[in-house]
Amino acid sequence: MAAAALMTKPLPTHPLPRKPLPAGWPRERYESHNRRLKAMRLAIALLDTGVYRPEHATNGKIRTTALAIGVHRPSDTTCRLVRALIYDNC
DSSP states (O other), X not given: OOOOOOOOOOOOSSOOOOOOOOTTOOHHHHHHXXXXXXXXXXXXXXXXXXXXXXXXXXXHHHHHHHHHHTOOOOOHHHHHHHHHHHHHTO
16 A cells, blocks of 8 residues: 655645734733744654654754744743644654
């Protein structure tokens, strides 16, 4: 039996429109919100490349993926969050 080919959607050529966040939140809430968005983008990109287990998502692999999709270099905290998202989706 032939192995199934990995079918992924191509990335959009232009960024999706962003809505501004509501004013009045504490700075930590904005940082947390943006960190979660970045981690979600990275987790999706890693899953698209075939990284399905958190132990395979090393900091180096996550940072290389970030460079490939045009996201700023993630911190260690963001890398841990990416692994947590991959683990939750197993």
